[in-house]
Amino acid sequence: MRLERLGRGLGAAALVVAALTLGRAIGAVQTYDYTVEQPYRVPGAAGEPVTLRTGDLTVQEVRLARSAEGAFRSYRSEEGALFVMVDYTFTPRERSGTVAWAQLEDPRGRVYSPDPRGDLSCAPAPPDLTMTCQVLLEAPEDAFVGAALALSPHGGDQRYDSMAVVELGITARQVARARAATDADPLVLDYPSLVDPDAGDAEPGADDEAATTGDDR
Amino acid sequence: MNAARVGWWRRNRAALVGLPLVAALAVAASSSRVWEIWMPLDTRVAHPAAALAATTWADTYEDDAGPHDRSFGVTVLQVVEDPELSALGPETLAEELPDDARVWRVDVKYQVDPQTVLQPCGAALVADDGSRSDYDTGLVASFDAPSVVCEPLSRELSGPVAVDRGPLGDDTVDQEPSQRPGAYVVPLYFLLQEDKTPSELLLWWQLPDYLSVDLAPALKESTQAPAGDAEGSTATDAPEASSPAP
Numbered sequence: 001m002r003l004e005r006l007g008r009g010l011g012a013a014a015l016v017v018a019a020l021t022l023g024r025a026i027g028a029v030q031t032y033d034y035t036v037e038q039p040y041r042v043p044g045a046a047g048e049p050v051t052l053r054t055g056d057l058t059v060q061e062v063r064l065a066r067s068a069e070g071a072f073r074s075y076r077s078e079e080g081a082l083f084v085m086v087d088y089t090f091t092p093r094e095r096s097g098t099v100a101w102a103q104l105e106d107p108r109g110r111v112y113s114p115d116p117r118g119d120l121s122c123a124p125a126p127p128d129l130t131m132t133c134q135v136l137l138e139a140p141e142d143a144f145v146g147a148a149l150a151l152s153p154h155g156g157d158q159r160y161d162s163m164a165v166v167e168l169g170i171t172a173r174q175v176a177r178a179r180a181a182t183d184a185d186p187l188v189l190d191y192p193s194l195v196d197p198d199a200g201d202a203e204p205g206a207d208d209e210a211a212t213t214g215d216d217r
Numbered sequence: 218m219n220a221a222r223v224g225w226w227r228r229n230r231a232a233l234v235g236l237p238l239v240a241a242l243a244v245a246a247s248s249s250r251v252w253e254i255w256m257p258l259d260t261r262v263a264h265p266a267a268a269l270a271a272t273t274w275a276d277t278y279e280d281d282a283g284p285h286d287r288s289f290g291v292t293v294l295q296v297v298e299d300p301e302l303s304a305l306g307p308e309t310l311a312e313e314l315p316d317d318a319r320v321w322r323v324d325v326k327y328q329v330d331p332q333t334v335l336q337p338c339g340a341a342l343v344a345d346d347g348s349r350s351d352y353d354t355g356l357v358a359s360f361d362a363p364s365v366v367c368e369p370l371s372r373e374l375s376g377p378v379a380v381d382r383g384p385l386g387d388d389t390v391d392q393e394p395s396q397r398p399g400a401y402v403v404p405l406y407f408l409l410q411e412d413k414t415p416s417e418l419l420l421w422w423q424l425p426d427y428l429s430v431d432l433a434p435a436l437k438e439s440t441q442a443p444a445g446d447a448e449g450s451t452a453t454d455a456p457e458a459s460s461p462a463p
Contacts, residue, residue, distance in 0.1 A: 096341075096351035127348035128410040129318055160254070194408075196315030 039152060039163035050164040054153050055092035057099060059166045060132075062086050064144065064178035067186035068136055070119040074186065075138065082178055083118070083138050085187040086149055086168065089195065090122065091130045098124040100155035102135040105165070106143035113137065123192040130197045136189055141179060144170040260341070261425035268293035268418075268435035271328070278334065278423055280379040289335070290328035291428060294402065296415055296435040297322055304404035305370075314408070323405045323418050323432070327367065331395040334379050338367035338422045340405050344413035352405060367422065369401045 044050035046059040068075045068083040077083055090099045099122050104112040114120050114137040122133030135149065148167050152158040178184070226233070266272040275288040299322035300314075314320070321342065329335065340352040352366055368375040376397040409415065415436070421427035 094347065095349045096353065124351065124353055126318075126350040126353075126408045126410065127344070128413070129315070129408060194315050194318060196317050 037159050039158045039161060041150075041165045042162050043148075043165050043167070045167045046169050050166060052153065052162040052164055054095070054097045054161070055090055057088060057090050057151060057164045057166075059149065059168070060087045060089060062168045062170060063187055064170065064174055065184055065187045066178065066182065067184075068118075069186050069188045070136055071121065071189055072119075075117055077138055081138050081140050082144065082175065083136060083187055084144065084168075084170075085189070086135045087132065088135070088151065088166075089130050089132050089197070090125065091197070092125055092127050094127055096124045096126050097153055098122050098131070099133055099151050099153055101152040101158060102137070103150045104137055104139055104143065105148050105150055106139070107146040108143075110143060112139040112143065119189050121189050121192050125194060130195050131192055132190075132195050133192050134189055136187060141175055144168075144175050145172050146170075258424045260419055260421060260427040263427060263429040265429050265431065266291070267431045268296065268433070269438065270434075272428065272430075274422070274428060276423055276426065278379065280334075280381060282380050285334070287333050289330070289333055290326075291420065291430075292326040292328075293418055293430050293432065293435055294324040294326050295322075295438065296324075296418075296432050299406070302406060305406075317411045318408050319411050319413075321407045321409055321415055323407070323415070323435075324402050325367075325405060325418075325420065326400065326402045328400045329376075329397075331397040331399060332377060334377050335367040335422055336365055336376070336378050338365065338420070339424075340366040340421075341419040342405075342407040342409070342415050343417035343419060344409055345416045346413055348410075348413065349419075350407045350409055352407065366403060366405055367420075368403070369397060370403070374398065374401075 040053075042050050042052060044057075044059075046062055049056045049058045063085045064082050065085070066077045066082060068077075068085065075083060084104065086102075088099070090097070092098075100120070102114055102120050106112075114135055118135070118137035120133070120135050123131060125131035135151075139147070146167075147170060148165050150163055150165050152161070152163040154161060264274075269292070271290050271292045273288060273290055275286070277284050277286050279285070298319055300320045302320065302322075304322060304324075323342065325340075327335075342350045342352075344350070365375065374397050376395045405418075407415070415432050418430040418432055419427050420430065
């Protein structure tokens with residue numbers, strides 16, 4: 001009688017252990033698909049409008065240089081690195097909005113953020129009015145050719161919403177030229193401002209001679 | 218054997234009945250994140266009102282001292298285009314505005330006890346196409362635009378704020394008695410794209426409830442340029458409208 005009870009207890013314990021083992025094994029084998037938690041990446045190219053859920057975004061100009069002036073301080077690039085300044089416009093659609101997050105993605109999968117060396121200068125615009133914004137960040141020289149800039153309306157959590165991924169079209173020649181221009185003027189961050197999209201092509205920083213412009217290949 | 222089975226079911230019936238309940242509770246307990254992600258705190262519960270008519274807002278807010286009932290009067294006095302920002306004084310335009318932007322001003326009159334807590338509060342303007350411009354001091358005016366959209370323009374006259382002693386509870390809050398007048402007008406400025414006209418003003422003091430003011434009556438009224446002073450509108454003697462009583 002006692003033996004029988006002991007046998008039952010051992011059997012139950014074995015069953016519990018077996019169930020736990022099975023659950024752990026299933027958990028280890030099954031790969032969880034995280035795509036549902038990712039931002040919706042909307043690809044685009046410099047100069048073309050990219051349609052996001054909250055508005056339209058267009059990269060206007062891409063410049064490289066060895067030095068830059070951010071919102072609060074000046075930078076000189078580290079050896080083997082350059083600063084990139086991307087000017088873009090954002091026009092929110094149904095509700096006041098802005099672009100609050102940016103990250104450079106190079107073809108090898110490395111990512112570079114404006115934080116801590118760089119800035120993102122943008123402000124909320126009312127619906128259907130266009131805001132000019134800028135991103136400044138530093139990356140190694142070999143990261144620029146073929147790099148794309150990811151831009152999201154959300155500063156904290158980029159998931160569950162669309163995110164622009166804009167091919168910047170930077171060429172090896174542009175990188176070489178920016179690297180050679182040791183005494184070039186620094187890239188200067190502007191305040192964000194509303195612009196009239198119909199009033200000519202107001203290109204901020206277009207007179208910056210040392211900069212290499214996006215259409216220079 | 219069969220009898221033993223029945224015995225087992227009978228012995229464990231309480232647990233068997235409880236099991237689905239416990240499972241449901243477990244799911245509910247871990248579901249708060251679903252709510253946080255998909256239902257962010259926003260203007261969700263509308264309480265309709267109309268411009269030019271005084272509306273009484275009544276609700277209960279909670280601070281460290283416990284729940285407080287409050288009730289105050291809100292009236293939208295006028296809705297006008299005001300590119301000169303005449304209520305704020307000259308040189309308040311933050312920057313040159315583009316040709317396709319229009320500056321709209323909505324005057325909101327408050328009738329409220331000086332000791333009643335109104336902050337935090339918010340405002341947004343909905344245009345005729347349904348698009349929504351949030352109140353933003355950075356765009357329209359530099360320094361004098363009210364950063365708090367429910368208090369008098371002059372900062373010294375701001376009313377009390379809710380008591381929050383923080384997680385440690387040691388931060389003693391000594392508030393001066395409020396000097397806020399019993400009635401005052403807040404001029405709210407919004408930027409709209411040129412093709413849009415205002416249709417609705419959203420005001421809130423405790424989300425997700427908000428007051429949705431239909432601006433059509435005020436738009437019909439105001440064909441003239443705004444008065445330089447925010448006070449002294451024709452609509453102050455409007456009859457008390459029914460309370461939305463949130």
